[in-house]
Amino acid sequence: MQTFDYDDIQLVPNKCIIKSRKEADTSIKFGPKTFKIPVVPANMESVINEDLAVWLAQNDYFYVMHRFEPEERAGFIKRMHDRKLFASISVGIKDAEYDFIDQLKAEHLDPEYVTIDVAHGHSDFVIKMIQYIKKNLPNAFVIAGNVATPEAVRDLENAGADATKVGVGPGKACITKLKTGFGTGGWQLAAIRLCAKAAQKPIIADGGIRHNGDIAKSVRFGASMVMIGSMLAGHLESPGHIITIDGKRYKQYWGSASEVQKGAYRNVEGKQMLVPYRGSIKDTLREMQEDLQSSISYAGGRDLESIRHVDYVIVKNSIMNGDY
Ligand SMILES: NC(=O)C1=CN([C@@H]2O[C@H](COP(=O)(O)OP(=O)(O)OC[C@H]3O[C@@H](n4cnc5c(N)ncnc54)[C@H](OP(=O)(O)O)[C@@H]3O)[C@@H](O)[C@H]2O)C=CC1
Numbered sequence: 001m002q003t004f005d006y007d008d009i010q011l012v013p014n015k016c017i018i019k020s021r022k023e024a025d026t027s028i029k030f031g032p033k034t035f036k037i038p039v040v041p042a043n044m045e046s047v048i049n050e051d052l053a054v055w056l057a058q059n060d061y062f063y064v065m066h067r068f069e070p071e072e073r074a075g076f077i078k079r080m081h082d083r084k085l086f087a088s089i090s091v092g093i094k095d096a097e098y099d100f101i102d103q104l105k106a107e108h109l110d111p112e113y114v115t116i117d118v119a120h121g122h123s124d125f126v127i128k129m130i131q132y133i134k135k136n137l138p139n140a141f142v143i144a145g146n147v148a149t150p151e152a153v154r155d156l157e158n159a160g161a162d163a164t165k166v167g168v169g170p171g172k173a174c175i176t177k178l179k180t181g182f183g184t185g186g187w188q189l190a191a192i193r194l195c196a197k198a199a200q201k202p203i204i205a206d207g208g209i210r211h212n213g214d215i216a217k218s219v220r221f222g223a224s225m226v227m228i229g230s231m232l233a234g235h236l237e238s239p240g241h242i243i244t245i246d247g248k249r250y251k252q253y254w255g256s257a258s259e260v261q262k263g264a265y266r267n268v269e270g271k272q273m274l275v276p277y278r279g280s281i282k283d284t285l286r287e288m289q290e291d292l293q294s295s296i297s298y299a300g301g302r303d304l305e306s307i308r309h310v311d312y313v314i315v316k317n318s319i320m321n322g323d324y
């Protein structure tokens with residue numbers, strides 16, 4: 001199996017056919033809606049909250065609300081719909097989550113997107129939850145994950161998932177690879193490629209994005225959407241506290257399987273860390289869009305589809321030589 005990660009790859013330019021990068025269309029249809037860019041902030045408590053979800057939805061960005069305030073979720077859906085915005089929530093697979101789906105059905109609360117968010121998504125219990133949601137909330141676009149293999153993508157799609165989320169262990173706050181020996185850490189981009197080849201439906205590349213160019217690389221290897229945690233956690237709008245050390249500002253970023261999140265040291269597979277403070281997320285998302293427009297121009301096209309067809313070279317660990 002050919003393995004590589006984001007830093008091992010460079011995409012090869014084609015002749016440019018647009019006069020300005022402004023002509024490049026970065027939009028992506030994902031499920032029932034079309035979004036400005038194929039980027040979604042991670043559904044982590046340190047990355048997204050309701051205020052940010054509202055702003056993202058109002059501004060045509062995809063979002064997935066986290067599942068760590070379970071009792072807030074029904075109210076969240078209602079409030080989003082009262083504002084005429086789409087609702088995109090997360091669920092787990094424990095017994096209480098079935099009661100939650102029953103509650104949504106009984107109260108006629110129909111979220112547009114439901115993400116099943118567990119560490120090891122290739123599981124009979126995830127399959128059971130996909131089937132339960134599709135039966136009881138048939139209008140919901142169901143995203144299931146996280147997975148690492150083509151077999152897992154096929155199994156979840158066959159169970160009814162509308163999209164799968166790929167990435168076990170490549171995250172910045174992740175220690176799964178160290179604690180369990182498993183995952184796609186170090187070969188996440190190759191895993192995206194393998195999974196995308198097997199997929200009949202969209203996939204989300206989740207974890208390991210360290211530079212804006214990694215978004216284009218994810219698209220090249222088959223991702224329809226790219227989930228980003230650490231690079232979107234250090235903003236004014238991000239939930240973490242600002243911490244100042246030697247005059248430099250940071251924000252807290254913690255893993256969803258960290259002790260901080262769980263409130264106990266049990267099955268911990270994540271850590272808390274500091275990420276540099278970066279000002280408003282609006283500016284970061286705008287820069288991601290501009291960089292993606294440049295990527296489309298280098299791909300020799302007018303839209304994201306053109307990136308999917310470019311050649312690439314493997315330059316093991318050498319693209320950063322001298323740059324950082
Ligand atoms: N993308 C990634 O690489 C990872 C992401 N995470 C994130 O951390 C959060 C917590 O995840 P998770 O622990 O799955 O959530 P939950 O605590 O909801 O656990 C999911 C359920 O699956 C069971 N389970 C069985 N095997 C596993 C396994 N290997 N890993 C996890 N659960 C298992 C758990 O039981 P029991 O607890 O009794 O075992 C539990 O009932 C999620 O948001 C997840 O996305 C966590 C690790 C890796």
Ligand SMILES: Nc1nc2c(ncn2[C@@H]2O[C@H](COP(=O)(O)O)[C@@H](O)[C@H]2O)c(=O)[nH]1
Pocket residue numbers: 042043044146167168169170171172173174175176177206207208209227228229230231254255256257258269270271
């Ligand atoms: N192994 C763990 N993975 C985690 C945890 N919390 C979140 N995540 C995953 O990381 C990505 C974000 O990755 P990043 O490289 O962009 O920071 C997120 O979407 C989850 O899939 C965790 O505690 N352990």
